[in-house]
Amino acid sequence: MDDVQNLGLAPHRSMCTDCGVSRSSNPKQCSTACQFIQPNYAELEQRVHGRVRNTDKEDELHFGPFINMHRASLKKPSTGAQWSGITTRIAEKLLQNKLVDAVLTVVADPTDKWRPLPILIDKPQDMQMARGMRMGYAPLLSLLEPAKALGYKRLAVIGIPCQIYALRAMEESLGFDKLYVIGTPCSDNTTTENFHKFLKLISPEPENVTYLEFKANYHVELRYADGRKKEIPFLQLPLSDLPRDFFPLTCRTCVDYTNVLSDITIGYMAGEGEQWIITRNQTGQELLEQLGTEVDLKQPGSAGKRHSAVVGFKKNVELSAGGLPLRKMPNWLRPIMGWLMPRVGPRGLEFARTRVEMKAIESILHLRREMPQRVKYLIPKHIWLLAKPYDLRPQDNESDTHLKR
Numbered sequence: 001m002d003d004v005q006n007l008g009l010a011p012h013r014s015m016c017t018d019c020g021v022s023r024s025s026n027p028k029q030c031s032t033a034c035q036f037i038q039p040n041y042a043e044l045e046q047r048v049h050g051r052v053r054n055t056d057k058e059d060e061l062h063f064g065p066f067i068n069m070h071r072a073s074l075k076k077p078s079t080g081a082q083w084s085g086i087t088t089r090i091a092e093k094l095l096q097n098k099l100v101d102a103v104l105t106v107v108a109d110p111t112d113k114w115r116p117l118p119i120l121i122d123k124p125q126d127m128q129m130a131r132g133m134r135m136g137y138a139p140l141l142s143l144l145e146p147a148k149a150l151g152y153k154r155l156a157v158i159g160i161p162c163q164i165y166a167l168r169a170m171e172e173s174l175g176f177d178k179l180y181v182i183g184t185p186c187s188d189n190t191t192t193e194n195f196h197k198f199l200k201l202i203s204p205e206p207e208n209v210t211y212l213e214f215k216a217n218y219h220v221e222l223r224y225a226d227g228r229k230k231e232i233p234f235l236q237l238p239l240s241d242l243p244r245d246f247f248p249l250t251c252r253t254c255v256d257y258t259n260v261l262s263d264i265t266i267g268y269m270a271g272e273g274e275q276w277i278i279t280r281n282q283t284g285q286e287l288l289e290q291l292g293t294e295v296d297l298k299q300p301g302s303a304g305k306r307h308s309a310v311v312g313f314k315k316n317v318e319l320s321a322g323g324l325p326l327r328k329m330p331n332w333l334r335p336i337m338g339w340l341m342p343r344v345g346p347r348g349l350e351f352a353r354t355r356v357e358m359k360a361i362e363s364i365l366h367l368r369r370e371m372p373q374r375v376k377y378l379i380p381k382h383i384w385l386l387a388k389p390y391d392l393r394p395q396d397n398e399s400d401t402h403l404k405r
């Protein structure tokens with residue numbers, strides 16, 4: 001296990017999630033590697049998966065290229081994992097089976113259990129330290145050069161979409177013999193400092209919260225150090241009490257919810273209480289096969305209709321992005337809606353499509369308002385296709401068609 005202490009200088013750009021590239025020996029690589037400067041999803045999809053997403057196929061338009069999708073759980077869930085622990089178990093098996101020399105991922109910072117700290121793990125038993133979700137940004141890719149210096153030639157990387165985008169953009173120049181990329185979806189991330197403020201708002205004892213998850217049943221689950229669990233309906237969260245800049249513009253305008261450049265994406269959105277695996281290419285299939293009979297795999301289900309939920313979301317974003325306060329639901333209605341939504345709202349794949357469309361709309365509206373000149377660079381064609389049913393189309397100077405991609 002190599003916990004490299006000196007992570008280099010922190011970045012200075014405003015649109016930056018500190019993925020680690022700016023802390024490398026060549027920070028100028030940010031200009032070509034960054035998701036927030038001049039991304040080219042189509043070119044990278046082609047390079048990584050051998051083809052671009054088929055936008056005529058609904059689920060590829062929403063989730064990116066894939067060869068299969070599953071609803072899944074480890075038969076024996078891993079203690080301390082965010083869900084059943086599929087992500088860290090695959091990486092552990094890669095180390096056990098000597099398919100990689102090390103795994104690049106994050107663990108909890110020893111001074112703050114919610115702060116992600118990048119690490120290189122080379123012993124299978126150490127993968128347990130990485131289990132669970134932290135909130136905030138980790139300069140994960142700052143450990144690529146140390147990995148090379150340590151002589152690692154075959155590497156697995158576990159990362160969130162903005163980290164994986166930069167990794168793929170630099171992949172050819174990195175010169176590893178083999179790279180396995182295990183991605184998780186990501187949305188609504190913020191700084192670890194902001195996350196602590198959020199915990200204080202939703203729990204009278206934030207210091208005892210050990211687990212938090214926004215679940216597909218429209219509830220946030222909290223777990224406490226003494227084993228207690230609590231579920232709060234989304235609609236009862238004090239989201240409209242948060243300051244406007246609580247979520248940085250990067251995370252409000254991030255267009256890669258499902259980590260399309262990973263070999264395998266492991267999330268929960270279409271899992272209906274279990275995990276959701278998107279296997280994107282043959283390397284992803286090889287990763288899934290590491291689990292053998294340890295994993296229970298099923299076809300994902302789908303129910304409900306997303307259109308009206310997305311329309312309502314768009315209205316709210318228009319009001320908040322326009323500087324007006326968020327529409328507030330009367331307090332008496334919140335528990336009723338909190339009960340109703342898991343029963344009649346979109347579920348399974350339809351829930352995942354709902355969230356991806358909401359994110360597409362949020363990205364366009366927030367970028368239009370705060371950095372209109374960047375829309376044509378940061379909003380790719382498939383995001384406009386997702387937003388089209390909601391009357392959002394590129395205006396003058398917003399289309400990227402003049403760019404060569």
Ligand SMILES: Cc1cc2nc3c(=O)[nH]c(=O)nc-3n(C[C@H](O)[C@H](O)[C@H](O)COP(=O)(O)OP(=O)(O)OC[C@H]3O[C@@H](n4cnc5c(N)ncnc54)[C@H](O)[C@@H]3O)c2cc1C
Pocket residue numbers: 080081082083084085086087088089105106107116130131132133134135136137138158159160184185186187188189266267268269275
């Ligand atoms: C900020 C954030 C937001 C997310 N939002 C969604 C979402 O909206 N929808 C969805 O389906 N899934 C989301 N996920 C992924 C989800 O929380 C689970 O991580 C995923 O389902 C895998 O579960 P698991 O039990 O297999 O993970 P585990 O086996 O517990 O492994 C989790 C892995 O994630 C890594 N990790 C934890 N925190 C971070 C971090 N801050 N940055 C980088 N890597 C990290 C760990 O190091 C570990 O390798 C999000 C993850 C993060 C970090």
Ligand code: SF4
Pocket residue numbers: 011013015016017018019020021022023029030033034035036162166
């Ligand atoms: S590549 Fe990474 S470090 Fe560089 S600007 Fe983008 S997010 Fe920041």
Ligand code: SF4
Pocket residue numbers: 017160161162163186187188189250251252254
């Ligand atoms: S929401 Fe997007 S930009 Fe923000 S941390 Fe997650 S992947 Fe990165």
